[in-house]
Amino acid sequence: MEITDVRVKLVSSESRLRGVATITFDESFVVHDIRIIEGENGIFVAMPSKKTPNGNFRDIAHPIHGEMRKKIEDAIVVAYEEEKAKPPVEEEPTEPEA
Template identity: 40%
Template sequence: MLPITEVRIHLLPISKTNLRAYASITISGCFVVHGLRVLQGEHGLFVGMPRRKRESTPSQDIAHPINTETRQQIESMVIDAFTEAMAQRPMHPVEHDRNPPGHAD
């Protein structure tokens, strides 16, 4: 199995959809796969593989693991990176007071 050497997460604004983030993985420091999706399902988070939309047929995976071990490795690393990114996300925007105490207009 080739090592996943980097995972990048792009968090999305909180919404009513089940899509939480996009992810990219780098394999062995030399091959990048973009367009992975972190999704919220009924039983928790899962990773969707990159897909191509088609007009006449259902969408189709562009890239996907061909064995369970690789799928589990990708899913584990992407969800761990997503969890870490969420922990670093501020819960509320910081409000900056234009007139701090002791400052007159």
């Protein structure tokens, strides 16, 4: 499987969440809601998950092999750093209606 697209949306919040990524494989399979989190040892990637009835979280989708996990994490971190390096987009002021 080849990673064919990675998109990152930065999140500005007081929490450790820094962004949310979407990754596409072979231009035919997409995984949304991959979280980019600031941890004690730097940025890490958390796969999409859901809360179980007992309060634990369980991954919805995740790589089986360490090699693929690293490939995904590296691609997302690179895209995150690129997005972070872009200048902020300023919204144009709107004219009040008469």
